[in-house]
Amino acid sequence: MPMPDWNVRELTPGQLSERSGVAVSALHFYEKQGLIVSRRTSGNQRRYPRETLRRVAFIRISQKVGIPLAEIRQALAELPEGRTPTKRDWAKLSARWHADLDHRIAQLVRLRDDLTGCIGCGCLSMTSCALANPNDELAKSGPGARRLDVDL
Numbered sequence: 001m002p003m004p005d006w007n008v009r010e011l012t013p014g015q016l017s018e019r020s021g022v023a024v025s026a027l028h029f030y031e032k033q034g035l036i037v038s039r040r041t042s043g044n045q046r047r048y049p050r051e052t053l054r055r056v057a058f059i060r061i062s063q064k065v066g067i068p069l070a071e072i073r074q075a076l077a078e079l080p081e082g083r084t085p086t087k088r089d090w091a092k093l094s095a096r097w098h099a100d101l102d103h104r105i106a107q108l109v110r111l112r113d114d115l116t117g118c119i120g121c122g123c124l125s126m127t128s129c130a131l132a133n134p135n136d137e138l139a140k141s142g143p144g145a146r147r148l149d150v151d152l
Ligand code: FES
Pocket: 117, 118, 119, 120, 121, 122, 123, 124, 125, 126, 128, 129, 133
C-alpha cells in the first residue's frame, strides 16, 4: 500500500498502519483502549485524523522505554479532544511527564552501569556479592534488587 500523500487530512486504517509502522490490529487495540479516536464514514469505515500519526508515535516510543499503557493513556488525556494538539499542548504534556521520565532515565543509567556488579538481589552468585551484600544483608531492607532501584 502506498504512503498517504502529505496533504491528506484523514487516513484509513491501512494508511495509518503503513506510515506509522504499526499493525492495523494494534491500532484497533489502541482505539479500544481510548488512546486514539476515529470517525466512521457512511459506509462504517474508520477514518483517523492525520495527527493520529503523532499520537501513535508517542505511544510506540513510550512503550519502547517501558511506560505502561495506563500511564500513556493518562498522558494523552492531557491533550485536547476535537482539535489538533498544538506545540503548546505537547509542551504541557511533556512538562507534566518530566519528573517521571527523569526517574526512568536514572533507572536505565543505573541498570546500564551496575548490571555487571552485585545488584543486591539475594542470589550471592558473583564474587562481588561477598563485599556488596555479605550474607544477603540487603534482604533486611526489602525484596528485589536493592542496589539497582533508584527509589531505594
Ligand atoms: S548479584 Fe545477587 S546478591 Fe549480588
